[in-house]
Amino acid sequence: MIYVDADACPVKAEVERVADRHKVKVFMVANGGLRPSPNPLVEMVYVPDGPDVADMWIAERATKGDVVITGDIPLAAKCVEAGSRVLRHNGEAFTPGNIGNLLATRDLMADLRAADPFRQGGGRPFSKADRSRFLDALERALQAARKEGNA
Structure with missing residues (x-):
């Protein structure tokens, strides 16, 4: 199965296209505001408003092979710990080998932003190259998950 943290996800259409090709069930999880997909493999899951409600829904269900x-x-850390393969929108994989450093960096940056209210966050814009890397990474992740037996 594929679980998508769908609020502000720029690759929903790509996920659906790849899942359709592999005949894999997709759960698009959001607080609302997303149009339902006519694809029978895609289930829209609307969770109540609240901090991290969509994340909790995914973390409670994602397991090895997803x-x-x-x-x-x-959320990525919880899913990696559960044995899931986890991808960012740009195709970068969260793994047991990098998730600790990514969490530490995230916490450090949050502390720096809190100490300097004028420090602005934000990264570079999402590009065609990011989309292409994501498609390749999702294809590889699904093939690996199939070998594990769940997806």
């Missing part, structure tokens, strides 16, 4: 798409590092 693929999770998120930009949320704490």
Whole structure:
């Protein structure tokens, strides 16, 4: 299965296209505001408003052999710990080998932003190259998950 942290996810259409090709069930999880997909493999899951409600829904269900798409590092950490393959929107994989450093960096940056209210966050814009890397990474993650037997 594929779980998508769908609020502000720029690759929903790509996930659906790849999942359709592999005939894999997709859960698009959001607080609302997303149009339902006519694809029978895609289930829209609307969770109540609240901090991290969508993240908790995904974390409670994702297991070994599943693929999770998120930009949320704490959610990624929970899913990696559960054995899921986890991808960012740009195709970067969260793994047991890098999740600790990513969490530490996230916490450090949060502390720096709190100490300097004029420090602005934000990264570079999402590009065609990011989209291409994501498609390749999702294809590889699904193939690996199939070998594990769940996706």
